Amino acid sequence: MKRAIRYLIFYGGLFTVWVVLAQLKIWPPYLFPTPWGVAEALYGGFADHTYFIAIRVSMGRVLVGYGISVLLGMVLGLGVASNKFLEETMGGLLVSLQSLPSICWWPLALLWFGLSQNAILFVVVMGSLLSVTLAMEDGRKQMPKIFGMAGRNLGARGFKLFWYVLLPASLPFIVTGLKQGWAFAWRSLISAEMLYLSLGLGQVLMIGRDLNDMSAVIAVMLLIIAIGYVVDGVVFRGMERHLHNKWGLTPAS
């Protein structure tokens, strides 16, 4: 209850400042949109189905791109964690690549895949693959060795050992990395979509800019934040809670 009140005070205050600034009319509305302008843009966007389509297209892309990242990242991460040569060579490369914003891959992606969906997916994968890989590597190292020994002892080997023992045993240690990977994937997707006629949320945002409709721009920004927040809160928090219930750990955050 107390938390709800704190939330109410903070966001109520923020909203009030916005209303007051908009009412003072210091800047013209095309530079500083009003709350009701944004609300109108949101309503209009959903009423003519633009936003529904954009959300569906963007979510579809991020799911595919992120899915590829998770699969590839797990394989890579396991490889790096269990092979000393790979760890020494590729480990360093992965860390240094992390400082590269994923949108830097866009020119190459255009050359390799053309102006297409695949170019966007490539940027998304490059954006999230590294954090998933590093998380998997770290998780594999942090995981108590006894689980692997117990699994082998009970007759698990090869893929069964990975699937039934190593993967579930390392999940609590990689969930944070998976979450970070998701955030990177989502950001990379929006960046890439802004550069290309793509039907996604990024393009809808750019249309707002082209029409000088700042209310629409803010409306789409709010949508992007909201989707990121909901996925984080529902999918990843849910996963963390589930793990904590099973493992009996106290929540980390």
Place this chain on the structure above:
Amino acid sequence: MSANAHDVPSRFPIPVDSALAKAGASIRGGRRGRASLEWRGVSPEAAKVGLAEISLSYRTGAGEHLLALDRINLQVRTGEFVCIVGPSGCGKSTLLHLIAGLHQPSSGQVLLDGKPVDGPGPDRIMIFQEHGLFPWLTVGQNVEFGMKMQGVAKAEREERTRYYLRLVHLGKFERSYIHQLSGGMRQRVALARALAAEPDVLLMDEPFAALDAQTRDLLHDELERIWNETGRTIIFVTHNVREAVRLGNRVVLLTFRPGRVKNEFPVDLPRPRRLEDPLVTRAAGEILEELRSEINRSLEAEYAEGVKPHIEPRGGA
């Protein structure tokens, strides 16, 4: 197991006949006792578990070779309950890992029914000191795990899971998660999980060391009962000599690094035994006397050379 150790009266050790007794069956000369006659002549090939000249050395962080186990020979008969004791760092847990096939010896062979062991197998299931259970699975799923890996059909898995959970008195906890159980209950789950895989040999690595005294007493009773009911061969590692005498048909004493078999003591006390039985205490006292010099050596190594006495390869406990 030694034929009828159960109905023989209560002197320690129990001589086979008076002649042998007069010949001096003391605990130290225990090889002349009843049990010893049975196991003495067993060759590594004929035993359930045979260790033939097992040595293990590995490289320390500093790059030197460390001899952990030195030419260990040990024969364990079907249904026997053998306890291995020794100071920290004698490699007794490592020896268990070798039998389990989790590590390979540098030289020598581990034989099971006369055949060399070349990896882990469901015929030798290990029970670890702690954390060996899978926290992401329920108690029932943990017990089921070994059978699932062996491809046992679902209906049979469920039946066996229920049976073994009842055997360790945890029938009502099939759906609980591991963290919801006490330490003693967890080790009972570990026991059920190991038994459910229906191994020939149970390898127990200080399974009760982290438990409080009352819980441990209780689990000693249960383990003894289960061993009686199932007739499994058990190799039990502990640093607690009284526990070893309380449980085993035979106690094997290892030396401090490198681990060698220093002596073997048959224990023919009547069962069920209790930890506080005067005979258990007396027998333990005699073994402890020999163990003490090894403990002193391990302490000296720790103080004088700054050597960490407890080194095991690759994360063994």
